[in-house]
Amino acid sequence: MIVFTCADCDASLTLPMSQVALPAHAHRKYGHELLPVLMEPGTYAVDPEPFGPPWRRWEEIGAKEAEARGVYAPVFALSYGPPGAVAVALGDVRGTVLIPERCDGLCCGLDSRNGLNMACAQCGHAVATLIDDCGHWQVVWLDPRAVRLPDTNAPARRVLSWEEVREQPERPPVDPIGAWSPVWEAAVSVALAHLLAASGGARVVVPDGPVAHAFRPALDALLPAEPPTRSLALVGPGLPATVTDIALVPRHPQTGETWSSSTEAAVPLDADVWTYMAFSRNRRLRPASGGLPDGVYRDDPPPPPPRSPFRLDREMFLDALARLPEVRQPWLRAVYDDVQDRRSNLPFWW
Incomplete structure (x- = not known):
């Protein structure tokens, strides 16, 4: 298990956590209601794809450059943010404060439109993006350029068979x-x-x-x-x-x-x-028509x-x-x- 720390001052930013696979729905928007947390407590996942701003339109990039970045058909825009962003649960984050001027969202919370919106409480260095707006899975994305992941003495999580x-x-x-x-x-x-x-x-x-x-x-x-x-x-x-x-x-x-x-x-x-x-x-x-056979009952x-x-x-x-x-x-x-x-x-x- 590991604890993520600030790259500038080494302050701890998370509880000890174990890595899991990135959920398929990590970046999916859904409806206009508040969604649950993306990550289970005590777990983190790494997104190998670039994440967050700046964004570049397909017309600016062209097919050759997009293909070099692993995209083989036209999309609206590609992220030119850093690859390797780390998703963690909101409750596992420690030692951080919000950056007020970057706390914009659509209506019910914060999204990632202004980039990093959380800073290390000890040194003030921007380290993460909190997302909890409606239609988004609630998550904190740690910037891979701003955090370190030293080992701790906590036991490693066993991989399930x-x-x-x-x-x-x-x-x-x-x-x-x-x-x-x-x-x-x-x-x-x-x-x-x-x-x-x-x-x-x-x-x-x-x-x-x-x-x-x-x-x-x-x-x-x-x-x-x-x-x-x-x-x-x-x-x-x-x-x-x-x-x-x-x-x-x-x-x-x-x-x-x-x-x-x-x-x-x-x-x-x-x-x-x-x-x-x-x-x-x-x-x-x-939906199926009919019901249980005669004489069969259930209490739930x-x-x-x-x-x-x-x-x-x-x-x-x-x-x-x-x-x-x-x-x-x-x-x-x-x-x-x-x-x-x-x-x-x-x-x-x-």
Whole structure:
């Protein structure tokens, strides 16, 4: 475990923490309500991509420079901030103060429009950006140029085995009030981009159940209906060996590594979402008619049915697809352009 300290004066800025994988929804905006914290207490994650201002428009950059930065299709703008920003929970931050003149936001809190808005309380050096505005996951981003991460004597966090990961809590797709989980929408949207790239432009046959409810409508709309076809199946810890063309495999919540599969094409999906899909096939993702059989009773309310059809996050899908080299293939670039121009009649949040 490590404690982040100020690069100027060595003052401690966080509690001891252990590294986990960066959540897929780390930069996702959702609605206009206050969202929960991004990071679990005692954990941090590193974003390998540049983060924060300054921003440069695609017209200024050009395709060649963007490709050198790992972006292979046009986007509105790219961050030219430093890579390696560190996400931590608000409650794990210590020894910092807000910078009042940089505390702007949309309506309910602070966002990152003015860059670093937190300073070291000991020396005054700007060290982090607090984000807690509506529609944003609440998080503090430590600037990698302004902090150090010396070791502490605290014991290292043990990495869970894949069998233990399977035993971790699942991520239900619907919250207690019947709304789709924004974490599900983000995870499926990112996985869909990788799934399209793995398809090679061929129709993907999706097994019935939660995988079909999440992926099939978009795949049927974006890929041709005629043969050839490629098969998709869940592959991972606790499941029997399966012969398939494309494997939907879990992404380790701590290391970010994907389950090693012998399948030629593997598509990563966040482990808590994957676990639900793999082991909760008896739970419907669509409202069902009827009730329990006669003589069967329960003393807790059934899970609420979703209030609306499942929606994919258009911006997250496009962002993930733009960062895959496969998007340079003409057929996949045509899909990207079609969704970006909002011509596709797909179940996206527009």
